Amino acid sequence: MEYQQTKQKIKERLVGEKIAYYNIAGQPINFTISTKDIVSIEKAEIKGQVLWKVRVGEDLAWDIYLDKGGNNIVKKE
Numbered sequence: 001m002e003y004q005q006t007k008q009k010i011k012e013r014l015v016g017e018k019i020a021y022y023n024i025a026g027q028p029i030n031f032t033i034s035t036k037d038i039v040s041i042e043k044a045e046i047k048g049q050v051l052w053k054v055r056v057g058e059d060l061a062w063d064i065y066l067d068k069g070g071n072n073i074v075k076k077e
Contacts, residue, residue: 007041010052010070014038019062019076031057 015038019031037056044053044065051074052066065074 006052006070010041010054010066011035011038013066013070014054014056014064017073019056021060031060 014033015035017033019033021029021031023029033056039055039058039061041052041054044051046065050068052068052070054064054066056062056064063077065076066072067074
């Protein structure tokens, strides 16, 4: 699949995805990803596996790793 098509597929996959985290007081907060929150999408290799690394957010940011096809979230940091 062409690089731009894969990037578009990843954006469509992640928009609307919720990320749960806790504020300083320990209260749970849900962050819903929008198109403008996706800062970058790049290929990454971890332990010999090709993944897509997606940076979400600016001040409060996460790195979300998707499988080579851009379908499944492998991990969130």
